[in-house]
Amino acid sequence: MARKQYARLAQQVLLYGLVLLVAVYALFPFYWAFVTSFKTESEMFKSATYLPREATTKNYEYVFRDNTFIDALKNSAWVSAATSIFALVAGSFAAYALGRLRFKGRVVLLYVVLSMTMFPAISILSGLYTIVRELGFFGTGLSLIVTYPVFTLPFTVWVLTSFFRGLPAEIEQAAIVDGATPFQTFRLILLPLTAPALVTTGLLAFVQSWNEYLFALNFTATNPSAQTVPVAIAQFSGQFSEQEPIAEIMAAAMVVTIPLVVLVLIFQNRIVEGLTAGAVKG
Amino acid sequence: METNNQAPGTRPEILLLSAVMMLIGALAIVLFFAAVANDEAIQLALNWTTAEDDARPPSLLLIYLERFGIIISVLFILSGAFFITIGWRLRRGNIRVAHWARIGLLWLCIGAASYILLTAFNIINSAAMDREAVDFGQLLSAISPALVVLAIGFLLWTWLNNNIERLFSGEDSLIGRETRLAWNLLIPTLTIFVLVAARPLEQTFIRSLTDKRFAGSAVPQFVGLENYYNLLTFRIDTVTCRKSISDGPCDTRANGSIRWESIDRELLREGYRTIFNVPIGGDQSAAISGLDDDFIEAIFTTVVFTVISVAGELIIGLFMAMVVNSKFRGRGAMRAVMLVPWAIPTVISARLWELMLKDTSAGIFNKILLDLGAIDAPLAWLSDPSLQIPTAIIVDVWKTAPFMALLLLAGLQVIPSDLYEAASVDGASPVRRFFSITLPLLRPAIAIALIFRTLDALRVFDLFNVLFGRQQLSMATYNFETLVSNQLDGYASAISVIIFIFISIFAFIYVRLLQVES
Numbered sequence: 001m002a003r004k005q006y007a008r009l010a011q012q013v014l015l016y017g018l019v020l021l022v023a024v025y026a027l028f029p030f031y032w033a034f035v036t037s038f039k040t041e042s043e044m045f046k047s048a049t050y051l052p053r054e055a056t057t058k059n060y061e062y063v064f065r066d067n068t069f070i071d072a073l074k075n076s077a078w079v080s081a082a083t084s085i086f087a088l089v090a091g092s093f094a095a096y097a098l099g100r101l102r103f104k105g106r107v108v109l110l111y112v113v114l115s116m117t118m119f120p121a122i123s124i125l126s127g128l129y130t131i132v133r134e135l136g137f138f139g140t141g142l143s144l145i146v147t148y149p150v151f152t153l154p155f156t157v158w159v160l161t162s163f164f165r166g167l168p169a170e171i172e173q174a175a176i177v178d179g180a181t182p183f184q185t186f187r188l189i190l191l192p193l194t195a196p197a198l199v200t201t202g203l204l205a206f207v208q209s210w211n212e213y214l215f216a217l218n219f220t221a222t223n224p225s226a227q228t229v230p231v232a233i234a235q236f237s238g239q240f241s242e243q244e245p246i247a248e249i250m251a252a253a254m255v256v257t258i259p260l261v262v263l264v265l266i267f268q269n270r271i272v273e274g275l276t277a278g279a280v281k282g
Numbered sequence: 283m284e285t286n287n288q289a290p291g292t293r294p295e296i297l298l299l300s301a302v303m304m305l306i307g308a309l310a311i312v313l314f315f316a317a318v319a320n321d322e323a324i325q326l327a328l329n330w331t332t333a334e335d336d337a338r339p340p341s342l343l344l345i346y347l348e349r350f351g352i353i354i355s356v357l358f359i360l361s362g363a364f365f366i367t368i369g370w371r372l373r374r375g376n377i378r379v380a381h382w383a384r385i386g387l388l389w390l391c392i393g394a395a396s397y398i399l400l401t402a403f404n405i406i407n408s409a410a411m412d413r414e415a416v417d418f419g420q421l422l423s424a425i426s427p428a429l430v431v432l433a434i435g436f437l438l439w440t441w442l443n444n445n446i447e448r449l450f451s452g453e454d455s456l457i458g459r460e461t462r463l464a465w466n467l468l469i470p471t472l473t474i475f476v477l478v479a480a481r482p483l484e485q486t487f488i489r490s491l492t493d494k495r496f497a498g499s500a501v502p503q504f505v506g507l508e509n510y511y512n513l514l515t516f517r518i519d520t521v522t523c524r525k526s527i528s529d530g531p532c533d534t535r536a537n538g539s540i541r542w543e544s545i546d547r548e549l550l551r552e553g554y555r556t557i558f559n560v561p562i563g564g565d566q567s568a569a570i571s572g573l574d575d576d577f578i579e580a581i582f583t584t585v586v587f588t589v590i591s592v593a594g595e596l597i598i599g600l601f602m603a604m605v606v607n608s609k610f611r612g613r614g615a616m617r618a619v620m621l622v623p624w625a626i627p628t629v630i631s632a633r634l635w636e637l638m639l640k641d642t643s644a645g646i647f648n649k650i651l652l653d654l655g656a657i658d659a660p661l662a663w664l665s666d667p668s669l670q671i672p673t674a675i676i677v678d679v680w681k682t683a684p685f686m687a688l689l690l691l692a693g694l695q696v697i698p699s700d701l702y703e704a705a706s707v708d709g710a711s712p713v714r715r716f717f718s719i720t721l722p723l724l725r726p727a728i729a730i731a732l733i734f735r736t737l738d739a740l741r742v743f744d745l746f747n748v749l750f751g752r753q754q755l756s757m758a759t760y761n762f763e764t765l766v767s768n769q770l771d772g773y774a775s776a777i778s779v780i781i782f783i784f785i786s787i788f789a790f791i792y793v794r795l796l797q798v799e800s
Binding site for chain 2: 015016018019021022023025026027029030032033036044045046047048089090091093094096097098101102103104106109111112113114115116117118119120121122123124125126127128130131135136140146147149150153155157158159162176181182183207210211213214229230233234244246249250252253256257260261264265268
């Protein structure tokens with residue numbers, strides 16, 4: 001009896017040890033960014049310490065010195081929200097078609113969607129620049145909402161397609177027997193079932209758009225009121241000229257990452273459920 | 283219309299609808315050609331006189347391709363043709379054709395409505411920019427043609443919707459219904475595909491055949507495949523090693539690598555540079571040289587980076603997923619913690635790692651290793667060429683293993699726990715359970731995660747750009763440097779096209795091997 005208890009205890013200790021290992025691995029750089037955000041500029045060049053020698057909130061004051069950063073947060077929030085909603089609507093439509101409907105050209109279209117991930121963003125930058133200008137979106141958040149689907153849509157479509165394909169076929173057959181049209185089956189029966197998957201892919205799309213830099217820099221940099229967070233951070237200038245304002249950047253990193261972590265915490269149960277059904281059948 | 287030929291049951295309403303549909307189709311094609319003919323750039327090229335300028339005249343074909351391209355032209359003509367064909371076939375009164383006509387009209391309305399919104403937005407926005415009042419007369423005249431199209435389209439659409447059963451006959455099949463629904467549902471995604479992927483990529487392809495310069499005013503000219511020739515040409519020569527004493531051993535550098543003779547002077551003058559030497563026995567080696575050694579090296583670097591970092595992410599991601607999948611207190615919070623590295627924007631996390639990897643004891647990694655006594659002097663993680671790729675791999679694995687872990691965690695959750703119980707009753711060891719239950723059932727989840735991660739890693743940009751600048755190039759940063767620093771738009775475009783072809787081949791083989799599309 002006692003031996004069995006010891007074995008269980010050992011197992012628990014091992015498990016928590018592994019959990020701690022994963023936590024340290026994931027969080028140590030984040031912790032380092034946190035500590036750095038309270039350090040002074042001159043401390044950057046001294047031997048590294050685990051805690052600031054003299055903690056300062058100056059870096060945070062710099063981040064919030066005027067409304068630029070708050071505006072950037074607002075821009076990022078609405079651009080990312082609009083991008084993820086669009087990715088979910090267009091993506092779930094396409095995924096339903098590719099995952100559940102019978103028509104010619106299905107496999108080709110799956111490759112067509114995937115082909116959007118086969119070139120670096122730099123390849124299409126000047127082409128997109130022309131299109132954004134012709135649409136009249138240059139210098140506004142709309143330029144990003146139009147261009148971000150190039151990386152949010154393929155992932156959304158593929159994950160949701162595999163999710164739809166994993167649902168049992170009886171669901172639709174019952175609906176068709178009851179006289180529902182295919183679109184009614186989709187909207188009233190299949191879509192509610194995919195709610196968790198929508199939350200997951202929506203969140204992933206949100207994070208991708210929140211973090212995007214190249215398009216945001218090229219399409220919104222000329223208009224300070226349309227800048228997103230990564231662009232605003234890149235335009236920080238240090239307290240001393242010629243020097244990277246690294247502590248300020250880390251303070252800003254804290255401000256932008258914590259909302260995302262809270263978002264993940266709120267949705268975390270849904271996230272895992274969301275991808276669960278999708279993984280049943282690749 | 284040839285009304286005498288009319289099929290039995292055809293009514294005048296149908297003939298009217300048929301005529302309007304064909305008219306819309308014809309109009310679309312005519313308007314497209316009118317737009318091409320009236321285009322400013324094309325007009326400028328047509329009226330080009332060498333007398334007023336000594337510069338080379340622009341190529342009309344090139345300007346047409348730049349402004350309109352093949353994809354847009356084909357799509358316009360195809361949609362025109364679609365309306366004409368549907369209109370023609372409507373006369374027979376078949377209900378299937380009528381359903382397709384309905385789809386055509388619906389998307390015509392959506393297209394006209396989008397055009398109206400876009401034009402209105404542009405006029406209002408530019409008025410706001412100039413702090414002027416919106417000129418509603420101008421607004422109205424700009425959108426009136428589209429308003430007319432919208433009104434006609436919407437009327438026809440509602441009318442057809444209400445009367446389709448009454449006017450048309452024939453059997454509609456389930457497959458037909460599903461096909462139409464599928465295309466309806468795919469149009470938004472395909473529109474985005476054309477607008478932000480296919481069309482820009484097409485322009486890149488066109489520019490890759492020219493000598494266009496970035497932000498330059500010179501008129502670009504076609505140069506054929508010259509850019510591709512310069513990028514891809516390579517040759518293999520045999521060279522011998524350098525010897526300070528004849529018949530002695532080969533000379534070596536401080537790090538132990540052999541010093542090889544360089545290739546022929548004549549070849550160097552032609553632009554060939556040796557990328558690497560492969561020893562082939564004796565004191566000889568095969569020297570692989572290319573006209574653009576940087577590019578071939580960038581491909582090599584990127585592939586090495588991709589293979590090792592994706593493998594590392596898979597292993598660490600699987601480990602993380604399995605730990606987080608076990609039962610313990612605070613599991614929910616751990617899932618959020620696990621995602622932290624992925625949630626930090628790459629531009630910032632690359633800076634963070636740059637800070638942690640500083641080549642003095644101000645960098646925490648060097649400090650830890652020095653304190654542990656693992657190294658005697660700080661390492662130059664970012665500037666020592668032999669440490670650069672390993673460093674990039676470490677940072678990338680840290681950042682993206684959580685993404686992998688999230689996808690794999692989902693796969694782990696659906697493995698029924700009774701499978702494991704049955705296996706342990708049979709006395710299977712944990713290792714055996716992992717290889718005979720976990721891995722096979724996780725395969726589909728692994729496949730999707732691997733495809734997206736591999737394609738992402740092959741396109742790595744932010745990380746290399748922030749950490750190494752020009753010191754160590756990935757395919758994407760080489761492309762960027764050629765475009766922005768060297769201003770060679772045509773050449774950079776050829777690089778983009780080659781990267782695209784390279785990654786497509788990779789992706790196709792991958793998807794086939796992992797059998798995800800079936």
